Amino acid sequence: MFRLTGKIAWVSLARRRTRSVLVVLMIAVSLWGLLFMEGIYDGMVEQMINNAIRSDSGHISLFGGGYRLDPDLSRQVVDVAAVDDFLAQDSRVLSYVKRLKQDGLVATAHYSRGAAIFGVDLEVEERHGRLAGYLYQGEFSFGRRARGAIIGFKLADKLQVRIGSKIILSAQDRHSDVSAAPLKVTGILKTNNMAFDENAVFIADKKARQLLAMDEGVSQVAVILHDEAQIPGLQQELRRRFPHLEILRWDELYPALMQSRVMMEGFNLVTSLLIFCVAALGVFGVMLVSVLERLREFGIMLAIGTRFSQIRNIIFAESFFLGFIGFGLGALIGWGTLYYFMIYGLDLSMFGDAFDEFGMDAVTYAIIRPSYFVTALVAVTMATFLSVLVPLWVLKKAKPIEAINKN
Amino acid sequence: MLFKKLLIKLALFGLVWAVVSVLPLSAFVDSADEIIKKVEYNLNGKTAVVELTMVVKTKRTERTMKMESYSIGNNKSFIKILYPGKDKGITFLKVDNSMWQYVPRIEKTIKIPASMMLQSWMGSDFSNDDLVKESSISEDYTKKLLEETDEEYRVELLPTEDAAVVWGKIIMAVSKMYYLPTTVQYFDEDDMLIRELAYTDIKPFGDRFYPTRWLMLPKEPQKAANKTIIEISNAVFDAEVDESYFTKRALKRYSK
Amino acid sequence: MLFKLALRNITAHKKRSSVTALLTAIMTALLVFSSAWIDGSHDTMIQSAVEIYPGYLQITGKEFRANPSYDHLIFDAAAIEQELAQNNDIASFGARFESFVLFSADEKAVGGMLTGIEPEKEVHLSRLSSSLKKGEYLSADDTNQVYIGHELAKRLKLGVGDEVAFVGSGADYSFAADNLKVKGIFQTGLFDFDANSAFLAKGYFDRIMVAENYATHFIVLPKRPQQAEELAAAIADNIGPQYQSASWNQTMAGLVKAMKLDSIFSYITLGIIFIVIFFVIMIYTFLAVFARIREIGILRAIGTTPKQILALLLLESSLLALISVVIGGLIGGAFAYYFHHNPIVFAGMEEQFKQYGLAASAMPTAFMPLVILRDMVVMFGLSVLSTLYPILKVNGFRPVEAIHHV
Incomplete structure (x- = not known):
């Protein structure tokens, strides 16, 4: 049953290849950008924190x-x-x-x-x-x-x-x-x-x-x-x-660094939300159009006894396929990019000597956290799920059987 | 028994001699050392009470100050400002490496913090540090005779490893007649001349001769227009100096 | 004719058009607002850093900035004052004399800056007077009354009314010392500044420091702070080569660099968001165009040339883009305008800002119509560009193919 649903979903995606590829690419690219940003920015902040911890405060400092x-x-x-x-x-x-x-x-x-x-x-x-x-x-x-x-x-x-x-x-x-x-x-x-x-x-x-x-x-x-x-x-x-004794944590000694970390987390959250909203919008458009285009097709399927839930599953499957392939691709490229920058570092010295001035390393080594991928996966799943709700609702309202007689 | 001890002593002596004689330039080292020792003795004496005038010239101003200084050897000195009237009664005390000053206007004694030691002393081309440390040339430097003319020795002074002096080297020209310095040149580590101190106008005070005019010329380009001249109007050497000058209480007490 | 057709096509597919338009509009609004935010926060940071004490424009002796010694003072303050008074681009100005002294409350001596200021002029030039925490601000005829930084007062264990002595050297290198009475305590929020600075009325300061008619700086507040750079150059021409006139761009080069750095990161982030947007618009155009593929095939079949169709489709996408960009620009602009007058407040971020030498946590956005227009043009270009691929692709079909396309 599932295999059949999957197959139908796959075939209908393949039929609109360019469109599907574009959506997959879009998700992949947004994910890649997001991962890149998170990894690099986190790397930058952690490097600053790390510098302070290693050279001065440790995790905890004891003073008289x-x-x-x-x-x-x-x-x-x-x-x-x-x-x-x-x-x-x-x-x-x-x-x-x-x-x-x-x-x-x-x-x-x-x-x-x-x-x-x-x-x-x-x-x-x-x-x-x-x-x-x-x-x-x-x-x-x-x-x-x-x-x-x-x-x-x-x-x-x-x-x-x-x-x-x-x-x-x-x-x-x-x-x-x-x-x-x-x-x-x-x-x-x-x-x-x-x-x-x-x-x-x-x-x-x-x-x-x-x-x-x-x-x-x-x-x-x-x-x-x-x-x-x-x-x-x-x-x-x-x-x-x-x-x-006075016993202080690094974040009490360098409150500005802790704030940088918190701010960066907030910033990453907002940016990822933004990117996924946009990506969800993309999936939504494609799914809506593809449902509308196939009203007649779905009408025929319903007429020959397919249950609505099956059609719903097909639509969900299509959306998830797009989402997960995009996610897989984006995660792979994103991971590769971050891995590269984790090993070789991203050299930002072309932007001048401002880095020295503010206690930043000109070469930033990216960080890869499993949480990036988990969050992204949850977000992609949510985005693909939410973006087909409206098309499904539209489909239900449109009474596909009546649509057979159109055109 | 006694004989054995003597033998050991002799042996030790022999060893010392052997070591000394393989050291190169030992003859020069000795005489340069001696020159500097004499110079230091002639400049400082056991005690000194000196009246002097200091003129500080910069690009735009010239300022004259008169003061009185009491010192015992290298380590203790007390200075009191006599002129101009505005600064009259300001006193300085230096004991070993520390320095205090008393300002009558605010009736306060202030210890000069480490961070101020290298600042200029009263706008002159001498630093607080000069006043505190200048005196220990015989301890802080190794000496080498560079040249000997009919009138002068030229001695190179290189700071020892342990000496906390900023200079890379000092070259001192010493008059043969008086065993007093004529010029002292201060170099940085790259042999760049930073300042030059010239001693002239040697006059007799009691049983010794003393240069009465000291001219300090900074050689760094940004200070090219500056100079500081010290003129000694009176000096008494090796007289009894009251120890009470060299206590913190003296700062206020002798300010009047 | 083409225009009418394009317009009709847009209105015919209301839903699709409005979704694309909405998307573009939201993106435009986002860009406009982000730019306003970036510029605004940077302006605020710079403004607050500049206005706390250093000022938009400083006049000093020529070599003073490189080598701040008494040899490079302004030796004829009256002449400079006269010169500045004649300049119509200056809102206000005042002289300062900064000197390094030792403060001493008991035996303990603390090094710091003692500065002579013109109290009533300084009100306009810096935030010293408004940073009052305890006691009172200075007035012009004050004598040995000192206005002292909160942290410096704390280090010396001083309260309002207490006595503190200072020792320093006068402008003629003579000895300067006096007993001062704390009149007021200020806190600007810049720790280093508050831990090192104290102020006297310049009249009295000049007498004890022998600095009559001297100054280390003149601080100038331009009528239009954005033009500090030009004003600095103009003043430099007038006051002669023995002086230097520098705007905050030079005096606070570090801060300018920090802002640049921050902009780089902001634009990288925006860049990534734009790539995503680019894709989304492309997908939407793709859907829109392909939905009409039969129509296009028919048009071709009845003899419309590919060029005409290209022109038609491009015109459609441009029109749509234009409408959305205008809407987006207006929305973004409205937000920028609103937050320009009602700044966003970041409570608890002060530490972070202080690290950059800032003491501001309310960040208004910048409202600059020209920048908004620039962003709209960028978005317009971007959205038209993103429709190119789908349009070219659909135009590549042969008519028969297109008619039968599913």
């Missing part, structure tokens, strides 16, 4: 109490051992890093600039946030005797320094005396986390402790989890365990 309002060396995470113990044993934690931070000044013979000085352990940073991946020039090392500094590319640009240049770092130490140290630029980073690229100077943890006269304590512990869904739970637990 009151540090965020007044980032002073006196407000540090002091019970490092306890934090260490907890994080090292918790199965939700993928990795974490400890950083010592202080604002100071970088100077050369020509220029001086404010800077955020980070005392870090490069090996841990690399394991934690693959920081070396952001290396733009030079090497990911502080040199043999830890006299190197890795600095943000915008800062390097403003100071007009290159690999090997000497910089003098000065900052207020724990006793609020001004302390200074000479360093050589060993690496230049481009994280596309704006604040970092403009300000950050990474130096060896040991060097920073010497400079700031800090024997113990860290300014920030950044934690990356295995699963994003566990962030709130871990945050709660950390807060319970370390009530005197």
Whole structure:
């Protein structure tokens, strides 16, 4: 029975080949466009978020109490051992890093600039946030005797320094005396986390402790989890365990990024709705016309004893065929396109240097989420289903048997 | 027993000697070192009380200030502004690497934050940092004698790895007669001349000679029209200087 | 004759025509509204960023922007003032003197900008006065009364009436210091600005900073802000080569770039939507044309040439497109007009905007008839273009084929 319905539907679609091909193409193209947009835009936002998480906030950051309002060396995470113990044993934690931070000044013979000085352990940073991946020039090392500094590319640009240049770092130490140290630029980073690229100077943890006269304590512990869904739970637990610390999620530290994500979701939803409304309109037109054209044909079928439900099934089948073939084709091309851009990235640098300015990567790597295809499938099904309701209603009203006598 | 100790000592000595003698240029290093040490001693003394006039010239203005400075060695100094009347009583205190200033008009002592250390000091071509750090040449640089003429030594000063100085190198010309600098040139890392300080008009003060006119010329193109001249009108060296000048309380107390 | 025929054909197939027309009209309305939205939001963002403080047009000493030191000031403010007063394209202007100082409430010193402004002129030039949060805005004859940013006040732990000292250097590089009393606290919403800025009446400021008749900037509000660029050039010609006159396009190049970037993404999205629309219109035309294939066959059979039929069909689709584009343009325009006067408010989006240095969350659309016309032309072209394939295809049939086409 179903096979027969399917066959009839298929044959009548094939009879109007050009039209059917056009509809299939339309659905495929709209789906392709939609997938492309979702994948690229999501990729862009996730990349920005990822940059911030890897280079700075982690999924969760721990600070000393009151540090965020007044980032002073006196407000540090002091019970490092306890934090260490907890994080090292918790199965939700993928990795974490400890950083010592202080604002100071970088100077050369020509220029001086404010800077955020980070005392870090490069090996841990690399394991934690693959920081070396952001290396733009030079090497990911502080040199043999830890006299190197890795600095943000915008800062390097403003100071007009290159690999090997000497910089003098000065900052207020724990006793609020001004302390200074000479360093050589060993690496230049481009994280596309704006604040970092403009300000950050990474130096060896040991060097920073010497400079700031800090024997113990860290300014920030950044934690990356295995699963994003566990962030709130871990945050709660950390807060319970370390009530005197400030424990913040990445989206609390970078609210603008979270808003970008939410906005992008909304934007994608609106765009997909729009595209599917248009596509549904296309299917609707074709189905309506094809029903009207075949009034006589359906009349004859009814006259020879075919039930209306069978005809309805045929029409539904036609619509679903169009929809699913279009979906399959669109999903395939869309997936292929996204896959390509996931591997090779979409280079938007032709649009100028605006990207650097706003903490975006010029090359965007697409994201493919199964949900794109599921949503699209639901939408296509809905669209094809809804778009034949009116033609069916028209068909019922037109009393096809009477139509036999027309013409 | 004693003999054995002596033997060990001798052996150690021998080792040291061997190491020293294979170092190249050791003779030059020594004499350049000595020159700079003498120069530093001649410029700073154990203590110094100096009265000076500073003239700052820019493209459009010229400003004259008079001040009094008290210092002990390299690490402590106290400066009080005497002229112009508007700024009279402003005091500066520098102890080691920190600097404070007191402004009578607002009756406040302010610690100069790290971020301001490289700013110009009172509009001159000296930075706050110059005032704080200039003094430790003998510690922060390795010295090499480049040239010796009848009147002058030319010594190249290269910052040691640990020295927090922005310069790539400094070339100092030293008068043989007085063991005082005549010109000091400051270069960046690419050997570009950034500024030049000339010491002239050497005069006797007590038992020592001292340059009474210092001229600082910035060589960067955007500051080409600027210069700063310091003229020393009076100086007393190695006299007893009251330690009380070098406390934060002194800023206000000696402001009047 | 052809025209009448085309019109009759359109009206004869009311349903089909109206569906196609509706589709095109909706798309046109969508495009018109999207453009209005993109332009409008960008204008608003730029406008709010510009109007908060930097102004549409800045006049500075020639090298001041590259190297903001006291050597590159405006040394004869009166002359500039005279020049600007004569210019009829200027709505208002005022001088500012910005200087970097150390603020100190107790031992703790905080670096920041202390700026002398002309309070009553500044009312028209920036949103400083309207950003008042506590206390009062400045007036011209104020002395050591300071108008301070909310976050800076917080850092220094100051309230209205409290005292704060500052130390800086005067325009002649002399020492400048004074005790100030907080008269008012403002919050523009730009964190960095609010955390670093404080203002004094320029009269008093000039006395303590030895800056009489000096200025770092003149801020100019053009009568027609869209023409800031031309005005900047005109002013530059008049004030001489020792000064620079730059519009917001130059002073806020970063923001301009951000807007460009945003436009790129918006147009990519619109582009994809258009591809879909293109297909839909093509399908509808296809259906419409093929429904009439017998009619076309008969026309051919009675001797109408393919050229004439082509002309007829094209005229039909153009007419239909024209009608729909006009309707769509009117609808889109109406929406653009409505939201121009009743801006859409984005509550809770402030953070995102602040990242771009903006403090606005109400976004009016732009209502620009010329742009609407442009979009209508684009849509017209697009819809006529999308009918080409079906028309050419149907015209390719031989008459007999066409008559017997099912």
